[in-house]
Amino acid sequence: MSPARALLLLLLCAQTTLAATPSKPPPGPAAVMPFRNLNGDTSMDWLARGMTETLISDLRASGRVQVVEREQLEAALAELNAQERQQLTESSAVRVGRLVGARTLVLGSIQRADQQVRINARFIDVETGVVLDTAKVTGPLERIFALQDEVCGRLLREPVKPRAGRPSGKAAVLALETYGRAMATTSPDERAWLLRATLAGSPDFAYAQEELSRMDQRLAELARKVEPEVKDEESRLRVVLEDLKRPADERSAAALQLLNLTRARGRWRTLIRDSERILALDLPEHLGRRPSEEASLYRFQAFGYLDDWDAQRVAGEDFLRRWPLSPMAAYVDLMLRTTASNVAAGQWAFEKMRADLATEEQAAALRITALEKKGQPTQEEHRKIAIRRCLEHNNHPRFRVHALAPCRTYYETWSASATTPAQKNDLRYAREAELTSLVGLRRYAEARERLAAFRQEDPDGERISHARATVLNIGAHEEE
Incomplete structure (x- = not known):
């Protein structure tokens, strides 16, 4: 072989090897800086904020690059002055990147023109300040998530799969918009309200689900940190109200503080025990408030939160007998009437649901028989009626226990054969319904066990589960 021919063959082999080598994403951690709104109209800030947050979420979900968490980035951005934050330059962004330990920065902007939108992004090496790559996409606003996928794919240097649960069109x-406005507000209550509004229109919108879960986890972590101090305060107040050597007024003040503290934390069983002890002590008024009256009221409310309707009725009648002239007597009377009506209506609705479901099952049986005679598959008919058994029972809070068996049966029976997105979503709905029922029944240990099984079988589904945060947030005080 001639030297020239050998050289050509070597070059071809090198090119083939290079082409076969998958490209790697830029080094992490990556910090996504707030996208700039180039419209100059603050009413469009939601678009820039929404793009920033959804891009962060998609990069994190890809598993291809580590992403700097928003809270860490916001703390570093707070080190800049107001003008620097408003007009973030490459040099100031690099400075922030170094503060948070990022190796790659994403600097971007977005601009809307009527129903078109343009997204620009630069990917910068923090150590050198060199622009590693750029992405520029333009298209209809209604394809905003597809455009974002192009930007995300450019950063990861491979096409990305569209996230499930994202709506299309208008x-x-x-x-x-509602998600972007939620992420732009500094009010936790407003953010939670807007996130729930987003989910009301798009129930499977993963970005809103993730943020609600993050908010719940932050609240749970805060509660865990203050738990020892609160328990010490509860113990101190109980000692004071039981100490016969202390002034009666001081004991009454301790009793009222204890009731308020326990009620605020949702410790319903403990609240019942404390209320009954305070009723037995019959302490005098403190600043116009009677500990026995409030203990009687809170005891009534606690039974309601525990779904113990019979005990609540007895507690309510006891309150009205003790305190017929109380300003809260009308409220207790109304609640007793409403509860009795709701219990009766709930029982009627539950029985109607069971009858309707039985009718549906009979119709399904006829369809299955007809399909069998034709030699056609019947699996989908069986599956549909099975998920209905689970979800319909879960729609009746007072009868949650009846949802447990059909929901678990569903996901254990149909997990192996679920192939379509709709079938996989039904599996998640069944697990979600089971977890919701277990928490409602206060079977917390079992709820944690089933959540762990959910995580093992379907980690993506468990991560965006509404019930996940509820189970994780169960505090030790709620076990009682």
Whole structure:
């Protein structure tokens, strides 16, 4: 072989090897800086904020690059002055990147023109300040998530799969707007309200689900940190109210503080025990408030939160007998009437649901028989009626226990054969319904066990589960 021919063959082999080598994403951690709104109209800030947050979420979900968490980035951005934050330059962004330990920065902007949108992004090496790559995409606003996928794919240097649960068309714009406004507000209550509004229109919108879960986890972590101090305070107040050597007024003040503290924390069983002890002590008024009256009221409310309707009725009648002239007597009387009506209505609705479900099952049986005679598959008919058994029972809070068996049966029976997105979503709905029922029944240990099984079988589904945060947030005081 001639030297020239050998050289050509070597070059071809090198090119083939290079082409076969998958490209790697830029080094992590990556910090996504707040996208700039180039419209110059603050009413469009939701678009820039929404793009920033959804891009962060998609990069994190890809598993291809580590992402700097928002709280860490915001703390570093707070080190800049107001003008620097408003007009974030490459040099100031690099400074922030170094503060948070990032190796790659994402600097971006977004601009809307009527129903078109343009997204620009630069990917910068923090150590050198060199621009590693750029992405520029333009398209209809209603394809905003597809455009974002192009930017995300450019950063990861490979095409990305569209996230499940994202709406399209006008629904996509509406979901992104309410989500972007939620992420832009500094009020936790307003943010939670807007996130729930987003989910009302797009129930499977993963970005809103993730943020609600993050908010719940932060609240749970805060509660865990203060738990020892609160328990010490409860113990101190109980000692004071039981100490016969202390002034009666001081004991009454301790009793009222204890009731308020226990009620605020949702410790319903403990509240019942404390209330009954305070009723037995019959302490005098303190600043116009009677400990026995409030203990009687809180005891009534606690039974309601525990779904113990019979005990609540007895406690309510006891309150009205003790305190017929209380300003809260009308409220207790109304609650007793409403509860009795709701219990009766709930029982009627439950029985009607069972009858309707039985009718549906008979119709399904006829369809299955007809399909069998034709030699056609019947699996989908069986599956549909099975998920209905689970979800319909879960719709009746007072009868949650009846949802447990059909929901578990569903996901254990149909997990192996679920192939379509709809079938996989039904599996998640069944697990979600089971967890919700277990928490409602206060079977917390079992709820944690089933959540762990959910995580093992379907980690993506468990991560965006509404019930996940509820189970994780169960405090030790709620076990009682």
